[in-house]
Amino acid sequence: MKALDIEAVQAFVLVADLVSFTRAAEAMDSTQSAVSLKIKRLEDGLGRRLFERTPRRVRLTAAGELFLERARTLIAAHSNALDAFAAERRRLVVGISDHAVGAELPLLLQRVKRADPNLLLEMRVGSSRDLLAAFDDGALDAAVVMGHDAGRRGGEVLLAEAFGWMAARDFTHRPGDPIPLAAQSDYCGMRSMGVAALDNAGIPWTEVFVGGGVGTIAAAVSAGIAVAVLGRRVAPRDSIDLGPSLGLPALPPRDLVLYASLSDPVARQSLKTLAAAIRSTAG
Known part of the structure; x- marks a missing residue:
C-alpha cells in the first residue's frame, strides 16, 4: 500500500464532517473536482470505497466509518509535528450574530477544531450591530452578521437566511386577538422587521415576552x-x-455576511472552514 497523501486525508475528513464535497472544497480553498480527485486517489490507495455518492447526498460507507477516526488521528499528529516549530499558538477571535446560531453551534465549533486542533478559537455571540462595532474597533478578527447595512462593502455572503413566524406546534391563537410576540429590545433588527411587517399589513400585535x-x-x-x-x-x-396558517405577511430573507481582517494564512484557512460549516447548515 502506498503512503497516504495528507491533503487527501484532510479532504476526506472535511467531506465527512461537512457532508458535502462542495463545502469541503470551500474550506480547503479548492474546487469540487480537485477534492473529488483527492478522494478518488485515496480510495484507490486504500482499496476501499469511502463514500456513497448520490446527486443529493453524501454518506460514509462502512469502510469510511472505520477509517474516519484513524484519519482524524493522522491529521492531528501531522498538525502537532508542524507545530513543533510554531512560535506561538494561533488565536482566532470571531463574533457571530445570535440570530445566526442555534442548536448547531457545538457542531460548528467541533468542525473548526477538528480542522485545526491547535487553534485557540475565541467566539463571541451578540447582536450584529455590536459585533460590527467590535470588528471595526479591531476587537474581532472576523464577524458573521446579518446584512442590514446596504452601504457596507467588503463582506462575503455565506447564505440567505430565511425567516418565519415561529411558534410551538401546540400554540393556539384565537381569531381577532393580537399576535403575541416574543422579541428582543427595540434596536433588534429582526424585531423591527417583524413589527413593520405586521403594522404594514394592519395586523394587531402585542409584546408578551422580551x-x-x-x-x-x-x-x-x-x-x-x-x-x-x-x-x-x-x-x-x-x-x-x-405565518401561512395565521395569515401573517411573508418575511424577507436576510444575507448572512462574513467580514474578516486576517493576515495569517493559517487563521484564514480556519475561517474558511467555519464559513463552509455555516453554509453546510443550510442543507
Whole structure:
C-alpha cells in the first residue's frame, strides 16, 4: 500500500464532517473536482470505497466509518509535528450574530477544531450591530452578521437566511386577538422587521415576552407563550412557521455576511472552514 497523501486525508475528513464535497472544497480553498480527485486517489490507495455518492447526498460507507477516526488521528499528529516549530499558538477571535446560531453551534465549533486542533478559537455571540462595532474597533478578527447595512462593502455572503413566524406546534391563537410576540429590545433588527411587517399589513400585535438573546426568545417559543421572528435554520426544532396558517405577511430573507481582517494564512484557512460549516447548515 502506498503512503497516504495528507491533503487527501484532510479532504476526506472535511467531506465527512461537512457532508458535502462542495463545502469541503470551500474550506480547503479548492474546487469540487480537485477534492473529488483527492478522494478518488485515496480510495484507490486504500482499496476501499469511502463514500456513497448520490446527486443529493453524501454518506460514509462502512469502510469510511472505520477509517474516519484513524484519519482524524493522522491529521492531528501531522498538525502537532508542524507545530513543533510554531512560535506561538494561533488565536482566532470571531463574533457571530445570535440570530445566526442555534442548536448547531457545538457542531460548528467541533468542525473548526477538528480542522485545526491547535487553534485557540475565541467566539463571541451578540447582536450584529455590536459585533460590527467590535470588528471595526479591531476587537474581532472576523464577524458573521446579518446584512442590514446596504452601504457596507467588503463582506462575503455565506447564505440567505430565511425567516418565519415561529411558534410551538401546540400554540393556539384565537381569531381577532393580537399576535403575541416574543422579541428582543427595540434596536433588534429582526424585531423591527417583524413589527413593520405586521403594522404594514394592519395586523394587531402585542409584546408578551422580551428576551435578552435569541436563546431566551427560542425558549419562549418552545414554551408555547408567543410567536417570534426567527431564522428557520436556527429556530427550535420543535417549532413550526405559523405565518401561512395565521395569515401573517411573508418575511424577507436576510444575507448572512462574513467580514474578516486576517493576515495569517493559517487563521484564514480556519475561517474558511467555519464559513463552509455555516453554509453546510443550510442543507
